[in-house]
Amino acid sequence: MHSPPLTxxxxxxxxxxxxxxxxxxxxxVRVAILDAxxxxxxxxxxxxxxxxxxxxxxxxxxxxxACDVVxxxxxxxxxxxxxxxxxxxxxxxxxxxxxxxxxxxxxxKQVLARAQLAVAPFAPVAAAADALACGREFGYPFLLKARxxxxxxxxxxxxxxxxxxxxxxxxxxxxxxxxxxERHVPFRAELATLVARGRDGDTRSYPLVESRQERHxxxxxxxxARVDGRIRALAGELxxxxxxxxxxxxxxxxxLFLGPEDAVLINELAPRPHNTGHYSIEACATSxxxxxxxxxxxxxxxxxxxxxxxxxxxxxxGRREGPARLDDLPAALGRGRAKLHLYGKAESRVGRKLGHxxxxxxxxxxxxxxxxxxxxxxxx
Ligand SMILES: Nc1ncnc2c1ncn2[C@@H]1O[C@H](COP(=O)(O)OP(=O)(O)OP(=O)(O)O)[C@@H](O)[C@H]1O
Ligand SMILES: [Mg+2]
Numbered sequence: 452m453h454s455p456p457l458t459x460x461x462x463x464x465x466x467x468x469x470x471x472x473x474x475x476x477x478x479x480v481r482v483a484i485l486d487a488x489x490x491x492x493x494x495x496x497x498x499x500x501x502x503x504x505x506x507x508x509x510x511x512x513x514x515x516x517a518c519d520v521v522x523x524x525x526x527x528x529x530x531x532x533x534x535x536x537x538x539x540x541x542x543x544x545x546x547x548x549x550x551x552x553x554x555x556x557x558x559x560k561q562v563l564a565r566a567q568l569a570v571a572p573f574a575p576v577a578a579a580a581d582a583l584a585c586g587r588e589f590g591y592p593f594l595l596k597a598r599x600x601x602x603x604x605x606x607x608x609x610x611x612x613x614x615x616x617x618x619x620x621x622x623x624x625x626x627x628x629x630x631x632x633e634r635h636v637p638f639r640a641e642l643a644t645l646v647a648r649g650r651d652g653d654t655r656s657y658p659l660v661e662s663r664q665e666r667h668x669x670x671x672x673x674x675x676a677r678v679d680g681r682i683r684a685l686a687g688e689l690x691x692x693x694x695x696x697x698x699x700x701x702x703x704x705x706x707l708f709l710g711p712e713d714a715v716l717i718n719e720l721a722p723r724p725h726n727t728g729h730y731s732i733e734a735c736a737t738s739x740x741x742x743x744x745x746x747x748x749x750x751x752x753x754x755x756x757x758x759x760x761x762x763x764x765x766x767x768x769g770r771r772e773g774p775a776r777l778d779d780l781p782a783a784l785g786r787g788r789a790k791l792h793l794y795g796k797a798e799s800r801v802g803r804k805l806g807h808x809x810x811x812x813x814x815x816x817x818x819x820x821x822x823x824x825x826x827x828x829x830x831x
Pocket of ligand 2: 719
């Protein structure tokens with residue numbers, strides 16, 4: 452396949468890059484990281500650390516020169532930066548064109564809608580008058596969202612009445628930040644899945660999972676989702692079609708709503724490993740991180756199926772500001788079947804993802820209870 456050592460470069464050094472790096476290293480691949488901050492979670496697991504900003508074309512080029520293939524851990528890196536690398540002949544996966552279809556959430560919705568894939572009604576918002584028109588058309592509440600660079604709900608506001616439009620736009624950074632509006636979906640549950648897509652277009656679909664967001668941040672994931680076969684098939688088809696529509700190589704994370712009357716809608720896509728897929732490290736034949744590595748390197752994809760009856764993943768979210776505290780770790784480690792993953796972040800912040808815990812077993816509810824108990828035992 453290649454003469455080692457092959458070097459995979461990851462743009463971004465957070466926990467997704469760290470877990471991708473660990474999967475790559477197991478396959479004998481060296482990993483280089485580019486992040487603006489030294490000592491990032493991913494840089495802690497490889498000596499090939501580059502410190503620099505993704506907006507700095509020189510820093511990106513120097514980094515890419517050390518890599519055989521470049522991938523990314525978030526969709527915030529300008530597609531033009533990726534296009535410049537491609538123009539110099541560097542293999543970049545997912546490529547600039549796929550990232551451009553995803554990184555602006557309004558464009559993403561337009562691409563999906565044009566392909567007749569189900570999404571909630573949406574509209575661009577260039578001025579307050581547009582948002583007020585959305586309120587009349589969609590009804591209240593509706594959502595205002597930042598078109599770019601949003602994560603963990605920090606780019607979303609729920610607008611409950613016309614007088615909330617102005618403050619919500621301001622809170623989201625308007626007019627410096629471009630916005631769009633979306634109808635509120637009164638979902639019964641949030642679902643998610645992953646599609647691995649190889650360089651040759653081969654795709655593999657991961658199980659459908661159920662996710663719970665608290666204050667717009669993922670708190671836990673249950674695999675498999677407790678839904679019937681019809682919904683599972685619908686969601687699987689939608690996700691695969693979405694991944695093909697954007698044409699991304701690697702993992703595509705697909706967030707879904709299970710709406711009224713069992714309708715399945717796409718919430719959003721991510722062209723990279725996704726928080727709702729962390730359970731796959733312990734619960735699937737091939738983890739999302741390994742399949743991302745295989746896909747971007749042009750290697751055959753692995754089997755994504757569950758190898759256990761059920762799994763639960765709970766995010767360990769910071770509860771305070773200040774140095775992350777690990778003094779209660781021994782108590783948490785002493786618990787049953789829980790697999791603890793910590794990301795090496797020195798500072799805690801409210802809602803910051805510091806780690807996660809996965810429990811696999813026969814019964815999803817029992818797994819979730821056990822994982823939540825570990826979370827509760829930690830100070831974070
Ligand atoms: N149209 C909608 N109707 C109802 N709830 C919504 C809608 N859009 C978003 N939400 C809620 O807000 C959460 C976060 O929204 P979204 O996925 O757009 O934001 P994000 O900042 O990209 O989040 P993340 O990076 O955590 O996925 C969703 O998981 C859902 O719980
Ligand atoms: Mg989301």
